[in-house]
Amino acid sequence: MDKQSDQPSSPFLPMFETFRAELDEHHDRRERIVKASRDITAASKKIIFALQRARQINQPLHQSITKSNELHWENIRTQYSAISPDLQGQNAHRYSRNITGGNQEFMESLSFQHYLETQTLISYQDASARLAELGNPHAPVTLSLEDYVLGIFDMTGELMRFAITAMATSQVLPGSDVPSSSGHAESRPSGIAVGPSAEAMEIDMPATVSESREKGSRVHTRRRDVMQDLRQLRATLEGLDIDRSSPLSWDVQKKMGVMQQSVEKVEKALYGLIVRGRERPKGWMPDLKEEGRRGEVESY
């Protein structure tokens, strides 16, 4: 064996130097992406926070909200266009784990705003196009399927907060009149009781709801509210069939429970709104603790 035993340094050093350069480049790129992802997340959270000041849906946002959010959208644009060269070609997937946090939060704010403005869910294609616009025009950032789905899961939490705030402040579940093709029972607004007592209950309904319902019988529109939308979204998300071996499956399982809780929170709040109703004086709370009080209430 012809080895140069006296050679002090490792013969492999040149090879490792090449590796070091490659790995350093990779780590630097990853760090830039992670940092941008964090900044995008923070800006998106601020946008969502401002959006929560909205009280109505299916109409343009109030100027005060769009104005304050302009700055944050601009910030998001800056971040995306800065890192879009780092996320091209095979690197789009190489760093997908590093950018997904920002992408999901972006997706959450984008879909929440889209819902407030149109009362519909933004499609994957439209959302991808919006993200592509933000990056470098020649090298757009890709929105992965995972980013989209997980962002939508998170958005249900914002819908919950929005619905509950609206009910607490104005005793009305936000909704809007939409064209109606048929009058099947499941398309009934959540706030309207179904069954023989519906007529009797109607007087107890918030004025806006009964009005729209009367109007609905004339111009073939019906009222669709956040509760119905959340339920449809829940059913749709639950219907997704994701292979257990896929990386998406794990994240979806985690978010599924949170999403279901959000829907139930709105259902409970709506139940409270209906059960306390309008026949009770404002601020009246049922005393559910003591059975003995029943006599008092009856004689009341």
Add this chain to the structure above:
Amino acid sequence: MAEKMVNPSIFQHLQSKIDEETLVGEELRDIVNLLEKQEKSAQAALSRAHSTPTPEVSSVVVAAESAIRYEIDTIQKLSEAASKHPYYKYNGIWTRNIQDACFTILLCGWLGGYQEVFSSSSASGQLLTIEQVGQVMKVPVNLKDRDSFHLTIEEYLHALISLIDELARLARNSVTLGDYRRPLQISRFVKDLHAGFQILNLKNDILRRRSDGIKYRVKEIEDVVYDLSLRDLVPKETTE
């Protein structure tokens, strides 16, 4: 204004994409499962090095090379199937197995195999570079300009660590087999690799954790060399 919040076509589209990805994953996993079986037989062939006297080790090399040939055929299939899709989207499916396949090739090369890819012909103790491993595997290495199947630097480094672990074991077993020269050769080789790993700026990931273990292997091998020199068993002509 839509009648419903969620347009059903949105999720039909998503579902079909998810189904598509599931099918791709299944196709790739089938190939990788086959590769795993072949790796086991290659490793079984190579593990005979621990019980084969050094002069006869060429029989181990021949057996290992032919076992590894099956791995390479499967890697070809994998490369073909995987190159239709974004590399990093699915590489989690095969990266462990490619690391292991790379390790079997490195060990086989160290024992004296793959003479045809080494520029200078020599016996054992040689390190196949990442390019040479790629040549044996018949796949490109460290691809940056296009999105296709390849061997990554990280996978090669993982395989190097596995090689170091295996050589530490071989150093002891060589002594058992009466070869007192090989531990010195291994000691030198592993120290050189260790020096290489030390110049890398590894982040807190699995590669970092595994490479932290190299120093213990270095020490294990030094202990063997120490035991030999203490008893004056070190062959004189190769003493450092």
